[in-house]
Amino acid sequence: xxxxxSLAAIDREVAKYPADQxxxxxxxxxxxxxVERRETGKTPEERCLNTEVIEFVANYLQIAPVAAYxxxxxxxxxxMKPVGQYKxxxxxxxxxxxxxxxxxxxxxxxxLGIAIGETSADGKYTLxxxxxxxxxxxxxxLLVNNHKMxxxxxxxxIDKKLAELN
Amino acid sequence: MLEIEIDGKKLTxxxxxxxxxxxxxxxxxxxxxxxxKKLSIAANCRMCLVEVEKAPKPLPACATPVxxxxxxxxxxxxxxxxxxxxxxxxxxxxPLDCPICDQGGECQLQDLAVGYGNSSSRYQEEKRSVVxxxxxxxxxxxxxSRCIHCTRCVRFTEEIGxxxxxxxxxxxxxxxxxxxxxxxxxxxxxxNVIDLCPVGALTSxxxxxxxxxxxxxxxxxxxxxxxxxxxxxxxxxxNEVMRVLPLENEAINECWIADRDRFSYEGLNSAERxxxxxxxxxxxxxxxxxxxxxxxxxxxxxxxxxxxxxxAIGFLTSPHSTTEELYLAQKLxxxxxxxxxxxxxxRSDFSADAAQQGAQxxxxxxxxxxxxxxxxxVGSTQRKEQPLLASHLRQAVKKGSALNVIHVADDALLTAxxxxxxxxxxxxxxxxxxxxxxxxxxxxxxxxxxxxAVTVGAEAQAIAASLTGAESAAIVLGNLAQHHPAFAQLxxxxxxxxxxxxxxxxxxxxxxxxxxxELVGALPHRAAFGAAATAGLNAAAMIAAPxxxxxxxxxxxxxxxxxxxxxxAAMKQAATVIxxxxxxxxxxxxxxxxxxxxxxFSETAGSFVNMEGKLQSFNGVVRPLGESRPAxxxxxxxxxxxxLSGFEQNSAEDVRAELLAKGTLESAFNNALGDVAxxxxxxxGLVRIGEVPLYQADAICRRAxxxxxxxxxxxxxxxxxxxxxxxxxxxxxxxxxLRQGSGELKVLVEADDxxxxxxxxxxxxxxxxxxxxxxxxxxxxxxx
Numbered sequence: 001x002x003x004x005x006s007l008a009a010i011d012r013e014v015a016k017y018p019a020d021q022x023x024x025x026x027x028x029x030x031x032x033x034x035v036e037r038r039e040t041g042k043t044p045e046e047r048c049l050n051t052e053v054i055e056f057v058a059n060y061l062q063i064a065p066v067a068a069y070x071x072x073x074x075x076x077x078x079x080m081k082p083v084g085q086y087k088x089x090x091x092x093x094x095x096x097x098x099x100x101x102x103x104x105x106x107x108x109x110x111x112l113g114i115a116i117g118e119t120s121a122d123g124k125y126t127l128x129x130x131x132x133x134x135x136x137x138x139x140x141x142l143l144v145n146n147h148k149m150x151x152x153x154x155x156x157x158i159d160k161k162l163a164e165l166n
Numbered sequence: 167m168l169e170i171e172i173d174g175k176k177l178t179x180x181x182x183x184x185x186x187x188x189x190x191x192x193x194x195x196x197x198x199x200x201x202x203k204k205l206s207i208a209a210n211c212r213m214c215l216v217e218v219e220k221a222p223k224p225l226p227a228c229a230t231p232v233x234x235x236x237x238x239x240x241x242x243x244x245x246x247x248x249x250x251x252x253x254x255x256x257x258x259x260x261p262l263d264c265p266i267c268d269q270g271g272e273c274q275l276q277d278l279a280v281g282y283g284n285s286s287s288r289y290q291e292e293k294r295s296v297v298x299x300x301x302x303x304x305x306x307x308x309x310x311s312r313c314i315h316c317t318r319c320v321r322f323t324e325e326i327g328x329x330x331x332x333x334x335x336x337x338x339x340x341x342x343x344x345x346x347x348x349x350x351x352x353x354x355x356x357x358n359v360i361d362l363c364p365v366g367a368l369t370s371x372x373x374x375x376x377x378x379x380x381x382x383x384x385x386x387x388x389x390x391x392x393x394x395x396x397x398x399x400x401x402x403x404x405n406e407v408m409r410v411l412p413l414e415n416e417a418i419n420e421c422w423i424a425d426r427d428r429f430s431y432e433g434l435n436s437a438e439r440x441x442x443x444x445x446x447x448x449x450x451x452x453x454x455x456x457x458x459x460x461x462x463x464x465x466x467x468x469x470x471x472x473x474x475x476x477x478a479i480g481f482l483t484s485p486h487s488t489t490e491e492l493y494l495a496q497k498l499x500x501x502x503x504x505x506x507x508x509x510x511x512x513r514s515d516f517s518a519d520a521a522q523q524g525a526q527x528x529x530x531x532x533x534x535x536x537x538x539x540x541x542x543x544v545g546s547t548q549r550k551e552q553p554l555l556a557s558h559l560r561q562a563v564k565k566g567s568a569l570n571v572i573h574v575a576d577d578a579l580l581t582a583x584x585x586x587x588x589x590x591x592x593x594x595x596x597x598x599x600x601x602x603x604x605x606x607x608x609x610x611x612x613x614x615x616x617x618x619a620v621t622v623g624a625e626a627q628a629i630a631a632s633l634t635g636a637e638s639a640a641i642v643l644g645n646l647a648q649h650h651p652a653f654a655q656l657x658x659x660x661x662x663x664x665x666x667x668x669x670x671x672x673x674x675x676x677x678x679x680x681x682x683x684e685l686v687g688a689l690p691h692r693a694a695f696g697a698a699a700t701a702g703l704n705a706a707a708m709i710a711a712p713x714x715x716x717x718x719x720x721x722x723x724x725x726x727x728x729x730x731x732x733x734x735a736a737m738k739q740a741a742t743v744i745x746x747x748x749x750x751x752x753x754x755x756x757x758x759x760x761x762x763x764x765x766x767f768s769e770t771a772g773s774f775v776n777m778e779g780k781l782q783s784f785n786g787v788v789r790p791l792g793e794s795r796p797a798x799x800x801x802x803x804x805x806x807x808x809x810l811s812g813f814e815q816n817s818a819e820d821v822r823a824e825l826l827a828k829g830t831l832e833s834a835f836n837n838a839l840g841d842v843a844x845x846x847x848x849x850x851g852l853v854r855i856g857e858v859p860l861y862q863a864d865a866i867c868r869r870a871x872x873x874x875x876x877x878x879x880x881x882x883x884x885x886x887x888x889x890x891x892x893x894x895x896x897x898x899x900x901x902x903x904l905r906q907g908s909g910e911l912k913v914l915v916e917a918d919d920x921x922x923x924x925x926x927x928x929x930x931x932x933x934x935x936x937x938x939x940x941x942x943x944x945x946x947x948x949x950x
Contacts, residue, residue, distance in 0.1 A: 051346070051347045051348065055346070063330075064324070064329055064330035064331065064333075064346075065346045065349075066330055066331065066332065066333030066335075066344075066345065066346040067324075067330050067333060069333055069335055069346060069347070070333040070334055070335055073335040073336045073337070074335075074336065074337045076337075
């Protein structure tokens, strides 16, 4: 279900913990599985974690599937719902909001023609509201696909970023 | 030791105790939901908050370790305010549906809300609602809005059940308890989560909405299923068993019972219960009264004995019958001059009989077994044979015991296994002989068994090292080993290993009263307490050389025999088959001539002797159904009608007293065997692995509807290693044809590469497979 490359990466995570405690690697393993799904998935449904993938990861780590499911549903960066090729998460917490975070979210929403929480019809973008990303000094900030942090997202910067993604 | 003061009471507790433990030891109650003495500490319900002097805020008693000089107040203003606050929060999302909740009246939340909560809520907003879950046919999770997220059920499946089948998904107010999506809860001890749930979220599916807790009367009893002898509380309303719960007994079942113990009561109220004596004439069944039926039985027995001699009669009994019933059965048979009596219908090897020196048993107490540092389990599916004992062994492994396994299938034991040797049934003796040889080499000792031809493998070496290296060791033989055609040799080898290592050895008793049946001498070669007896035929011989008349006590031979095909044929050729039974099963209606309705364990006084040799007596909890009567009474009357002396007992207690006057329990048990020849060569050939399914083991659970809907009761399929399927040209995933003797069966064949080579695994004791032959005999498999 996962590529040899991803499995090797999971093995690296497992190796960080004592031999009989592979369950400690469940967060890393789920992250690796999600990255592979996002990079190889053709549709929004294929880009998120589903019960088959979670069960595969759990069996690979030899833990109960429901134990991995608990982790996957607890943390909101593990996408459990269909997601676009680019998941844009805009911080709307107070410091960002004071510096235009809400405006940034609204601007992206208007530009992409999708409301917060929605995925564009072509399956390219998903827009989400996020919680504090620990970079209030750079407000407004947004995250692309969990890993890429973008700072000072004024409308111009957003235009540039979206053009880049296109 | 640490000093602590709880509500002004001074006490000392051992290092590592929690405030909760300390409070319990002086009888101070601290309210709690998530805390459970057998589960890990979660401290997530916060109900047990108490005031600790010098601590700035209230602390959870269940998770706070005692420190020296600690002063705890469980009823101070601070503690009370904290508890009331927690209760208010717990009730925010809890629906106020107590009047229609099945838990109402026995609900911890209800009780504690009265004791520690406010009379009304300040919460005006909408409550959350949670969609119900499907946890299978036993546990209902329809009303998950009631859940307070104590996670006891989650911790139970993970820690006691061995596999986390239930989890808490999502976060904060979206948290939900659920099994993995699309799966049900399949643990064989899953019913315990119903007891653990402090609210009405997890309830018993068969019991739901049938009655209210306060309408039930509670009676003590003992489980009639596996050899553990779990203590039960049977709850009764209007002369009907409504529900079964565990009765705490730390030395046997702790506070748990297996699903089979809990839900089999449905079989007691089954429509198949025989309520009146029945006689077959002109090929039709007719209900009759006891007098006619007993006269018919007496006439039949006298007729057969006059025409063919006493030896033409055979008594087949069940190890699920009570001690008193089995005692009277063997007394009746022997007084009448019949020596053919046996309870071991599923055994195939009786060569240990002559060498036997006492009643066979576990060889230690259950507590001693689970405290043993190195345990070797030979021929047992563990979880399916002894569901609760398997969980005890799992706990033993957690405490540092090494579990070693010699078995014919590599089933998941849901616990760490130190070393395992998985071989074909034909090589089981060889496998145990390997261990013996390795022990001999390790100890540089001698043994009488000829081991020249045995080659020791790495796993056998590891098992031997574990047994010899541990400070205490035990070898136990499971059902499969006992049913195995070389049982005597396996027991002899266990004895030899035990002699060299100091390990205890014994049997995991198959049924609730296997040990009792040994004790009372429901055996062809031994009478009660090992008294000498004129040798008769054993169960297999009575089938192999068919008798003219059979008396069946509480047994259905098509399900309870090693070779159902031969057993049914023997019944059919007999002139008369007299069945004392609680059920009019299809098989009995076919081959029996007279059915006498007897009372199951819930309707008669009696006792069971569990695997550790403990005699546990119980009283009937309800009146016998219809005209059924306790079997001991039936046999007493039969004794009178046959003009035999010694049948004047007035109660089950009389029978028990008569039995117990014949010897002492302490000295009755001895697993030692005299001379038994051991053939260590592993034979070749295709062989069947025919185990008894979990919910087909005895007449009662076979008729418990809810148990019959579980995954463990699914229709049997044949599994075989893919190498064998390839060689036989049989496709996996399709129907194949299995043949044993004159019996044929078309059944789905699946590949299972964890099985040893040249084996076909197909359950016995199931309506589908009764036409086939012996459990561990050769079998043919073709595509058909």
